[in-house]
Amino acid sequence: MSRERKTGEESLVDGSRLIAPSRSPGRRIAHFLLSWESLIFILFLLVVSVNSLLSPVFLDPSNLFDATLNFTEKAIIAMPMIFVIILGDIDISVASIIALSALFMGMAGAHGAPTIALAGIGLGVGLLAGLFNGFLISRFDIPAIAVTLGTMSLFRGIANAVLGDHAYTKFPADFGFLGQGYAIANLVPLELLVFVAIAAVAVVILNLTVFGRYSYAIGNNRVAAKFSGVPVARVRVAVFAATGLCSGLSAILLTSRIGSCNPNIAAGWELDVITMVVLGGVAITGGKGNVLGVIIAAFLLGFMKFGLAVVNVQGAIMNVITGALLIVAILLPKGIEAARHRPIRTR
16 A cells, blocks of 8 residues: 655655755756756856867867957857847847848948947947837737748848949048057957847846846736736837847947958858857747856857857857757757656655
């Protein structure tokens, strides 16, 4: 005969003890080790270790800081993209917004506009493009994937129509400092400091403000959030506007860094940005995620590609690896969630 005794902390069934998650040290350790942030941080350490073995120059501080230039512009866009995906939406027009912002900056630069004017144009065009996305999505209740797919072609098409096979290369002399400048003993790129500042703002907004709670509520159940008084439409417009604004900022930094603007600028970046966010633990279905995981994922992907480039791995192979990581990031959380909730039995 089976004997069962239940308390608020444990259950005994045939002499087996079911450890309650709230009191078991083993459960707490397992919960920490199986957290998504811990797993991708371990993967990050593995990538750094392997790359340091493959190339003796990988761990050189100047090389590591310079390597961040290859992903900080994408990581800047990934910060507001966290909110977009938490809402249950997606924005695949970010790379085209960069092209559109860079186009207008190039046109202004060709007419002798100063650096501050170029920066204002880049931010303004990005903001307007993001507001346009948000307005269409919220006002007409059209799926974000459909709207941003259309604006992706629209914005990139405008850049192609204006520039064709040409490029803008005339910019003020001090404009290059925005994307090429260094700080802190002339070692840390200015772009990295900009990313750190935006990441800090994202952490505060997501975790310490009503706006962050609204974002989670909308992502978990948009209809229930609306009937609970959450301003769903305004939150969605604000999030897409922020994504456009950060895309404009990335356009400024990228154009400044490479010193030119062509219609193919930032082509394919939308995949890298979305991969950063999803690999960072933000659920593609919405309602779940945090900034820390995305920061780790940004450095993981950036240093992985830097290490592969150092050993002359082709870009096509990098794309294969990026796509594989995106698939793993979508599928693996289900297995982790099941493992975290599996009871630990001891005799």
